[in-house]
Amino acid sequence: MLWILLFIAILAIMLIPQWWTQRILKKYSEHRSDFPGTGGEFARHLIAKQDLDVKLETTSQGDHYDPNDRAVRLSEENYNGQSLTAVVVAAHEVGHAMQHQQRMALLLLRTPLAKFAFYIERIAQVALISTPLLLSFIPVVGRISMLLVIFGILGSFIVHLITLPVEFNASFSKALPEIKKGGYLSNKDYKAAQRILLACALTYVSGALASLLNVWRWLRFFRR
Template identity: 45%
Template sequence: MLIAVIVILVLLLIFGPQLWVKYILAKYNKPLSKMPGTGGELARHLLDSYQLESVLIEQTQDGNDHYDPESNKVRLSPQYFSGKSLTSVAVAAHEVGHAIQFNRNEPVSLLRKRYLGSAHKLQKMGVYCLMALPLIGAVIRIPHAVGLMAIIGVLTMLSSVFIYAAILPEEWDASFNKALPILDKGNYIPKQYLPAIRQILKACALTYVAAALADILKLWRWLALLKMLR
């Protein structure tokens, strides 16, 4: 019974944030007839208002909304790019918030700019190292070599988890120091919708929490495998 409770708690910890984010985004993704423009149109307007005409906007795959600092582009899902919903507006403003951070070279953007790409590469290296452990153990048959590879793999995977956690202040800043004041003070959203906008922006900011938890789950699986190989 205790084991079942622990398993349920772990699953809630891992999947709870992801399910909540998806629920909030879907809940407020309903077209509003009084919305003056689409998410894409709002993003373009806000970028021009902040003298960021060089930042481009384009559509991307569903669920892949982001600002790409390398190409200096805000990318929005088709449903948000062309949609006139609270979610469309909030997501667009959130990604514009990231564009403002990077183009102003704000300190909060420096960690992602310098290290996130490296974290992705390190994570892949870690996965490759851990996948190679059974083969290494069978061919070399040197326990210390296998242990060293295991340590390298685990450390490289952990690095991506720490980076995800470290960039959360940037996500929070994009939502609540950029997007929310812009939408509120600019009167882009009627006051009665602001509580919903806050929820959506919180979901946007916590997207990386879900990603970090998913990486921790992957790490636990590899650690269980390593225990079996000992």
């Protein structure tokens, strides 16, 4: 019974931030005629203001900053959207470009580590499929396969763990101060912007917890 309650609690911790994030982003995505421009225009303004050597592009892969191509990429909705969500998300992604210009160590570490974790996860996926069969016929190899699965999941957890301070820094040490100094938003909108930036960061908390839960489950199975 205790394990069931613990599992439900962890599941809730994982799912509630995702639900809250989507709710907050949708809540403030309504068109604002009182805003002077779109998220893309605001991003372009901040890039010019900070004298950043980066490109600004639209993407279908979700809002992000690509340090390899030095590109701030916004979804079509946020690039062309004239809403609080569009403006704040744009500022957050430009915040990552500011981190890159300042050579933030964790941002520079995350990029190669994410690539390494990507390939390890692909190997782990193959191992995950083959592990039950290998345990039945070649137990020793099966246990090695299980370890590969654990390392793959652990790699994902480490990437999420490093990403957390990077995301919070981009939000609250880069984007939010720029928004406040420029006087771009009213006091009411500024408080809402804080909630949007917090919501974006919480998605990585969910990802880290999900990875950690998977590692724990496989370690318990490995000890049998």
